[in-house]
Structures are given as C-alpha cells and as structure tokens.
Amino acid sequence: MTKKRADKSQNDVLEQIAQHYATLSPAGKAIAHYLQKNPIAVLSQSTSLIAENVGTSKATVSRFFRQVGFESHQQARASLTTLREQGVPIASDNNEKHHFDSEVQNLAASFDGIAVEELNSIATLLANAGQVTLIGFRNAYPIALHFRQQLKQIRASVRVLPLPGQTLSEDIIDLTDKDVVVLFGFRRRTRQFKFVLENIKHCKTVLITDPTGQGYKHFVDHLLVSHIGSDAPFDSYAAPMSLVATLCNLTYTKLGLTASKRVDVITEIYKQMDELEDSER
Incomplete structure (x- = not known):
C-alpha cells in the first residue's frame, strides 16, 4: 500500500x-x-x-x-x-462572492509583502537597463507579454523570451551584465526553470513568483512574491498583473520626459498608420 x-x-x-x-x-x-x-x-x-x-x-x-x-x-x-x-485545477464550490474575496486577499497579501523601496529599486533597473528581457513559461508567458507591451511604450529594447517555436540557449548566451532579466515563475514550473536561473546570474535579475518560488531567492537580485491561489479550480493572475502595472508606472516616473516623449511619438505613428479605432466612434 x-x-x-x-x-x-x-x-x-x-x-x-x-x-x-x-x-x-x-x-x-x-x-x-x-x-x-x-x-x-x-x-x-x-x-x-x-x-x-x-x-x-x-x-x-x-x-x-x-x-x-x-x-x-x-x-x-x-x-x-x-x-x-500545487496548481492543479480542482473542482470547487467557489462562488462569485468567494472569488471576489479571494482576489482582494491575494492583492493585499502580495502588496503587503513587498516594500515600496524594493519596487522603486526594480523600476530604476528597468529604466536604466541597456536591454530588458522578460522570460515566462506556460501561464506566465502572457504576463511577460503584457509587461513587454507596457514597457515598450516608454523605453526601447524590451523583448520577451522564449519566442514562439524557439529555444532559449541562443538568446541567453547574448545576455550581458548590462541586461536586466525579469523572470516569471509560478507553480508547476517547467524543468528548465532552474537551468535558466543558473545561466542568467551575470545579469541583474528579478524573479516574480508565487510563494512556492521563494526557494530561488539566492539565485536573483530581487524576488517579488505574488499570490495566485484560491479555492477555485484555477489560479488567478490578477495580483501579478497588478504588480506589473505598478512596476510599469514606477518606471514611467523614473524615465520622466524620455517616457512621455516616446509615448507622444508612438501615438503620432498610430494616427499616421490608422492602427487604432477612432476614440470618437
């Protein structure tokens, strides 16, 4: 037995x-x-x-x-x-009220556990880096992609890895000590997660993870714990997305006029290319 x-x-x-x-x-x-x-x-x-x-x-x-x-x-x-x-979806009797309460608790627990000074230090890194590389696997990938979309509006040289259909080795090997790498790693991480951490130690590194990833703290310069669990079948990534929004807002402030000028230029190109819906429609 x-x-x-x-x-x-x-x-x-x-x-x-x-x-x-x-x-x-x-x-x-x-x-x-x-x-x-x-x-x-x-x-x-x-x-x-x-x-x-x-x-x-x-x-x-x-x-x-x-x-x-x-x-x-x-x-x-x-x-x-x-x-x-462990992150496996399991049926539950979680209702809308429980879901809302759980989301509030996750957000509160996440931000209560992170010092404002830590967030500002990371924002400074993101503002001054020669290149920002965002790495996410599985459920973390869309969060990394959203992070890239926001940062790209206020600074150049932001990329997401892995690229669809590609491996990481040829990209990781080009990283230098001028790079800032933000790695997302939530529970049910891939087997290559630890390998990635081992091979980006020469960069400035930030790990955004759930509580199960705290054991990797000695691998990185900054570790941010974001709570994602609940009694519902699926994890919620509202807290990590809110954390990303906070970091982007702080980075915008650090960049100041440089960021606002870039936003203006991009907005003008949107108009020239007619890429966005008319706000008056």
Whole structure:
C-alpha cells in the first residue's frame, strides 16, 4: 500500500476511481458515478452526505474510498487539497462572492509583502537597463507579454523570451551584465526553470513568483512574491498583473520626459498608420 501511494496519480481521486472502477461492487460503482459527476463532493460533502445522495450507507462510502486506494475520505479530501496547492485545477464550490474575496486577499497579501523601496529599486533597473528581457513559461508567458507591451511604450529594447517555436540557449548566451532579466515563475514550473536561473546570474535579475518560488531567492537580485491561489479550480493572475502595472508606472516616473516623449511619438505613428479605432466612434 505504501508503494502504491508513492504514485503521483494517487492524489487524483478521479483518476484513482477510473483505475479501480472495474473491481468495484455495484454500490461502489454508484458512488463512483456520483463523484465523477460531482467531484466537488469529495471536498464539500461529508461521508454521510455522500451516502445519503447516493442512497447507500456511510460504511459503504468509507469502504469505497479504501477500495480506490485511500485510507479514508479525509485522506482523499486532503489529497485533492494538496493537488490544488500545487496548481492543479480542482473542482470547487467557489462562488462569485468567494472569488471576489479571494482576489482582494491575494492583492493585499502580495502588496503587503513587498516594500515600496524594493519596487522603486526594480523600476530604476528597468529604466536604466541597456536591454530588458522578460522570460515566462506556460501561464506566465502572457504576463511577460503584457509587461513587454507596457514597457515598450516608454523605453526601447524590451523583448520577451522564449519566442514562439524557439529555444532559449541562443538568446541567453547574448545576455550581458548590462541586461536586466525579469523572470516569471509560478507553480508547476517547467524543468528548465532552474537551468535558466543558473545561466542568467551575470545579469541583474528579478524573479516574480508565487510563494512556492521563494526557494530561488539566492539565485536573483530581487524576488517579488505574488499570490495566485484560491479555492477555485484555477489560479488567478490578477495580483501579478497588478504588480506589473505598478512596476510599469514606477518606471514611467523614473524615465520622466524620455517616457512621455516616446509615448507622444508612438501615438503620432498610430494616427499616421490608422492602427487604432477612432476614440470618437
């Protein structure tokens, strides 16, 4: 049993149900059907309530969880919670009110944990860097892309890596000590994440991560922790996006007239190329 629980899939209750389905009794299969249709029940309902909803006994439900590889319903619930903490989408009863409260909590926790002096130091780096390189994988990539879009309006030489369909090595090798690299790394990071950190140490580096990335602090010059978790199935990136907006605003202030002149030039080119919708429409 111990060896069996070492399997990575063991934490996924639905996967365990699928693996053991053929060996279940008719009553066990009825419970399986109910939980497959209502996976949130593992988290939100007691053993007694599951039994009542399926039309069976509490003892049968307890036996069911043992049959699919768990010591108890409590262990199955804890296993799903562990998966959620790792960033795996898990069904929940999170409603709109809970979502709003969670967003506010994430924003508050993120900014309460970051000193204003730290943000200003990073903004100074972003304003003065010879080149700014933004690196993001998976869910972090669109945040890096948005960061680039904002910074590009107020300063030159801003890029996002990796480029679509490309590898990183040929770009990382060109980085110098005049470069500032902002790396985004949220939970469920790729295996190459640590390799990237090892190979950008000669640059000025900023890591924006969730609490699970704090172990990488000694790899970088600045580490900003942004909270993304909730009881809902998916992580929320409202706090990291707000953090990006804050850094861009501070960088704009640091650049001063240089930034405003660049914005004016870009705005004029927008008009000449007729790229944007007329604001009067």
